[in-house]
Amino acid sequence: MKDFSDKDIIDRLQHGSTTERNLVIKQLYRRCYKQINSFVLKNNGSTTDSQDIFQEAMEIFYFQIQKGKFESKSAPSTYLYGIAKNIWLGQLRKRREVSISSWDYEIAEETGNAQFDLKLFYRLFDELEEDCQRILKCFYFEKMPMKQIVNEFSSINNEQSARTKKYRCLKYLNEIFQKQNIGQENFN
Amino acid sequence: MEVSEEDIKFFDQYVAGKLSEAEQLTFEEKLRSDETFKANYDQYLNSTAAIKTIHFSNEISAVLEEEISHDRKTINLKQITIGIAASIALIIASYFVINSGENVSNLEIFYSYYDAYPALQNIRGSETDLNKEIIGAYSERKYALAIRLIESKTADKADDINLILSISFIEQKSYEKALSTLGLIDSDGLFSEQKQWYEALTLIALERTQDAITILRSFEKTHYKYEKSQEVIRQLNTANL
Numbered sequence: 001m002k003d004f005s006d007k008d009i010i011d012r013l014q015h016g017s018t019t020e021r022n023l024v025i026k027q028l029y030r031r032c033y034k035q036i037n038s039f040v041l042k043n044n045g046s047t048t049d050s051q052d053i054f055q056e057a058m059e060i061f062y063f064q065i066q067k068g069k070f071e072s073k074s075a076p077s078t079y080l081y082g083i084a085k086n087i088w089l090g091q092l093r094k095r096r097e098v099s100i101s102s103w104d105y106e107i108a109e110e111t112g113n114a115q116f117d118l119k120l121f122y123r124l125f126d127e128l129e130e131d132c133q134r135i136l137k138c139f140y141f142e143k144m145p146m147k148q149i150v151n152e153f154s155s156i157n158n159e160q161s162a163r164t165k166k167y168r169c170l171k172y173l174n175e176i177f178q179k180q181n182i183g184q185e186n187f188n
Numbered sequence: 189m190e191v192s193e194e195d196i197k198f199f200d201q202y203v204a205g206k207l208s209e210a211e212q213l214t215f216e217e218k219l220r221s222d223e224t225f226k227a228n229y230d231q232y233l234n235s236t237a238a239i240k241t242i243h244f245s246n247e248i249s250a251v252l253e254e255e256i257s258h259d260r261k262t263i264n265l266k267q268i269t270i271g272i273a274a275s276i277a278l279i280i281a282s283y284f285v286i287n288s289g290e291n292v293s294n295l296e297i298f299y300s301y302y303d304a305y306p307a308l309q310n311i312r313g314s315e316t317d318l319n320k321e322i323i324g325a326y327s328e329r330k331y332a333l334a335i336r337l338i339e340s341k342t343a344d345k346a347d348d349i350n351l352i353l354s355i356s357f358i359e360q361k362s363y364e365k366a367l368s369t370l371g372l373i374d375s376d377g378l379f380s381e382q383k384q385w386y387e388a389l390t391l392i393a394l395e396r397t398q399d400a401i402t403i404l405r406s407f408e409k410t411h412y413k414y415e416k417s418q419e420v421i422r423q424l425n426t427a428n429l
Contacts, residue, residue, distance in 0.1 A: 018247065025251040033255075048362045051252060051332055058248045059241055066237035118245060121238045122340040126318070140236045141243040167193045173235050174191065 003027055009076045013065050025058065031077040036084045043092060057084035059118055124176050131155065132169035139166050191228040199232045245340075246321065249333035256332065297423050298393045301416060304329070305355050305382060322352065331356040345372070347379045354386055363393050385413045388420070397428050 004012060004027060012020040036057070037050040045053075060083050064070045074082070125133060131153065138144040138152060146159040149166075156162045201207050202215050218225050318337060325333040334356045338349055345353070350372045357366035367390045373383040384403055391400035401424055404417040411417065 021244070021247060022251050025248055026255060029252065029255050046362065048332075048360050048365075051256065052336075055245070055248050055252060055336060059245055062244050063237050063241045066240050067233045118241065119340050121242055122318075125239070125242055136239050137243055140239045163197070164193065167196050170196060170232075170235060171191065173239075174231050177231070177235060177238075 006075050010065055010070060013062055028058065028077060028080055029054065032081050032084070035081055039081075039085060040088055043088060045088060049088070053084045053088050056087055056118070057081075060087075120180070124180060125173070127176055128169060128173060131165070132172065135162070135166050136169050136173070191232070195225065195228055196232065199229055203236075245336070246333075249325075249336045250330070253330045253333050294392050294395050294397060294424070294427065297420060297427060298389055300423075301420055302358070302389050302393075304359060305351060305386070322349070326352050326356065329359070331359040335360065347373045347377050347383075351379050351382055351386075354390075358386065358390060358393075363390050366390050367394070381412050384411070385417075388417070392420070392424070397424055400424065 004024060009024050009027070012024045016024070033050070033054055036054055037047060040050040040053060041047070057080050061070070061076070061080050070079075128136075135149060135153065138149050139146075144152070146162050149162045150156050150159055153162070153165075156165060198215065202212065207215060219229060220226075318341065322334055322337045325331075325337060334352060338345070338353045338356070341349065350369050354366045354369040354373075357363070357369060367387065370383050370387045370390065373379050375383065384407065388400045388403040391397075391403065401421055404421050404424075407414050407417045
């Protein structure tokens, strides 16, 4: 299998199909995981921690790409490793196993101290009614056309109703996020 | 200010690259000149990126599970090769050694008696997509994925969920995490016997033999693992003479 170029990695994560996204995850895993694992093991962590850190770093990386915030001059694998390192050092710091002075500033500054709480997202997203969750997933994640969405939902009769439903659901999600003070400052 | 349906439609089209060149310029000009429009667009990006990331997270877990399993198989293959060489050495060595009746280790006892608890058909609130995904991941032995999904739930987890989480930790050899999760299961609840059995096994894996024996001795005769518990106690006593 031919490796994706750095530009292709970003492009596939942003606009690619499920298969393309999965190939990108595999490529990044093969490029970065050993390095992440070695860093975590050297710093009081376990292999399970490394797997969690890789997962979380991928989520942050993807989130930043989706927001159009990824502008790093580094290769995606270097950037991902930087995020992973920040997350692990942050966790150690919380456990008071490392002082801030031991941070690797070069990478930390480049990737930013990304604060991203997917668990909080899940909880808030769960507050939406099930139809809302589904319609937002279909439209924004699966990029399903409105016509197909109409076929997927027995409660929706036409494309205009689907658009209105999607609008109301997204507006409601925005409100939940705003209530929790989730705004720009949380997800930069 | 509240975002309008028209603006959302405009954002959707801009992000999907469906605007004409002129419309795109108008959009970008509005972003620069209209603060409310810009704030609504930023909130839109936050929310839609969050929606996508929640679902992408499951894709990462699945691929990660596959890759880790692939790595394990590769390592196992290497170990088999080394194992064959080691076996030959062992046969030669044992020729010279009188059978000393050496005891089995705690880990061997653990592996002799440990089996992952069977997948539950349903769990509390299993009608939600997330719970279905948890049952799916666990029954397909995708334990890292199961852990990720469960940990994304609220802090207050039911006993059935904590049991699945504990077993997933054991499968990942995270015995300490397994033990603390088992500790959250109600000692008088529906899964109290499973809690005791897996606590004892986890303690064995952690070489905390006396703690394990104490738990095993507390099994009632009606306990679903009573017979096994007596066998394990005997083996532990022999192994730790």
